Amino acid sequence: MPAGPIASVDLVAAVGQAPAAAPDPILAPAGRGASAVAGPSTPIDQLHGIALLDRFGELPRSEVRRFLASHPTAVAELLASPPSAREVADWWAATPAGSRTALAELSPKLLGNLEGVPFAVRDSANRTALRGAVAALDDTLAGHVGRAERDELETRRHMLDQVRAALSSRDGHVRRLIGLDADGEGRAVIAIGDLARADYVSFLVPGMFFGVDAQIVAWADTAEAFVDGQEEWLDRLKPEEHATVAAVAWIGYRTPSLVNVASMELAREGRDALTATLEGLRASRGSAQPYLSVVAHSYGSTAALLALEENEVSVDALALVGSPGSPARNVSELHVVDGNVWVGAADWDPIPASGVFGSQPASTSYGAHRFSVAAGRDPLTGARLGGAVTHNDYFAPGSTSLRNLALIGIGEGTQVTGLASGDAPSSGRRLAR
Numbered sequence: 001m002p003a004g005p006i007a008s009v010d011l012v013a014a015v016g017q018a019p020a021a022a023p024d025p026i027l028a029p030a031g032r033g034a035s036a037v038a039g040p041s042t043p044i045d046q047l048h049g050i051a052l053l054d055r056f057g058e059l060p061r062s063e064v065r066r067f068l069a070s071h072p073t074a075v076a077e078l079l080a081s082p083p084s085a086r087e088v089a090d091w092w093a094a095t096p097a098g099s100r101t102a103l104a105e106l107s108p109k110l111l112g113n114l115e116g117v118p119f120a121v122r123d124s125a126n127r128t129a130l131r132g133a134v135a136a137l138d139d140t141l142a143g144h145v146g147r148a149e150r151d152e153l154e155t156r157r158h159m160l161d162q163v164r165a166a167l168s169s170r171d172g173h174v175r176r177l178i179g180l181d182a183d184g185e186g187r188a189v190i191a192i193g194d195l196a197r198a199d200y201v202s203f204l205v206p207g208m209f210f211g212v213d214a215q216i217v218a219w220a221d222t223a224e225a226f227v228d229g230q231e232e233w234l235d236r237l238k239p240e241e242h243a244t245v246a247a248v249a250w251i252g253y254r255t256p257s258l259v260n261v262a263s264m265e266l267a268r269e270g271r272d273a274l275t276a277t278l279e280g281l282r283a284s285r286g287s288a289q290p291y292l293s294v295v296a297h298s299y300g301s302t303a304a305l306l307a308l309e310e311n312e313v314s315v316d317a318l319a320l321v322g323s324p325g326s327p328a329r330n331v332s333e334l335h336v337v338d339g340n341v342w343v344g345a346a347d348w349d350p351i352p353a354s355g356v357f358g359s360q361p362a363s364t365s366y367g368a369h370r371f372s373v374a375a376g377r378d379p380l381t382g383a384r385l386g387g388a389v390t391h392n393d394y395f396a397p398g399s400t401s402l403r404n405l406a407l408i409g410i411g412e413g414t415q416v417t418g419l420a421s422g423d424a425p426s427s428g429r430r431l432a433r
Helices: 011-017 049-058 061-070 074-080 085-094 097-106 108-113 119-141 147-166 212-237 265-285 299-310 400-409
Strands: 175-181 187-192 200-205 245-251 291-297 317-321 341-344
Touching (some): 049 074, 049 085, 049 097, 085 265, 097 108, 108 119, 108 175, 119 147, 147 175, 147 187, 147 212, 187 212, 200 212, 200 265, 212 245, 212 400, 291 299, 291 400, 317 400, 341 400
Parallel strands (some): 200 291, 291 317, 317 341
Antiparallel strands (some): 175 187, 187 245
């Protein structure tokens, strides 16, 4: 286990003590969903969604264990077609602590990846699942396996080692593992800061070639640098707010390679996965919603655009860099508050002008605010800033691009550099206190 304040969190304690999200009369559905109408006599293997979760909460621990052992695909099927995050939040609030603890011990993979479960509980559950996956791989590798199978298992083992390494903070910020798929190429979602209480929350969505094995450590470090920058800007620009921030290194979908980057199939998978994640945050936070932003790069920007155009989820700010576009033709088609959409493009980045997936956010007709990614000096601090030259330079430490992205994520659009005359938006909404 990595060092840090979250490493010692006990799963059972987290499950038993985590506060339930406050119900939101605006966001909450009228009922628990159609799957919850099954009666007490309905066999458990005929239940789905919330009805199945409810039954888990009612049964003795031994019967839940027996069911999971005899139905090894039940958890995967539930996670593949889960209840809504709001339904899960309501279920969690109504489930006794003892039942929560039993389910966490019996199926940490389930609790770790259900949107709507409190983030501290998900972190503890996913760390337990991570340890279990590593132990299982080590046991298998210690036996007699063929060369091809050994290579595949060792690759997965290395990937899980990278997830563990990414949970170690560089400068003391809490890191939480709020999403984990330990199979195949894997998926991992790591939060920097406290998602349950932060006033400003940003999701960093990557593009092609961003696999967990190769990139989760660097992406988590980027998210932490993002948080560091935002904290410094808040101290300078909004000291009276005493605001807090969190950022999420989100590798929650399969990113493409050169073989399939021209297809939108994985972007649609990313659309649905990102939508579920954002809905999970909304449901978990109840009435105490943060200023929510999505910062998306390359192919990830297409996934984000699809989510905010086609699904009923909204954000306060959307920032795109190196974007190949999407079918949306204008910011008015996106669920972004006040059309608060931003776009940056490096001079030598061919992707924003490619038109691969539709309309280009960098075009004037799109209606997005264009911000600078070029080298220069910070007009507020005088610091020298590096420039983005190619497609993979937008998140470089000490760069104009990262500076502007951090400001967008805390609603400080008026401080962003590179705006055209008359294009400056109003400053972001003040936090309710």
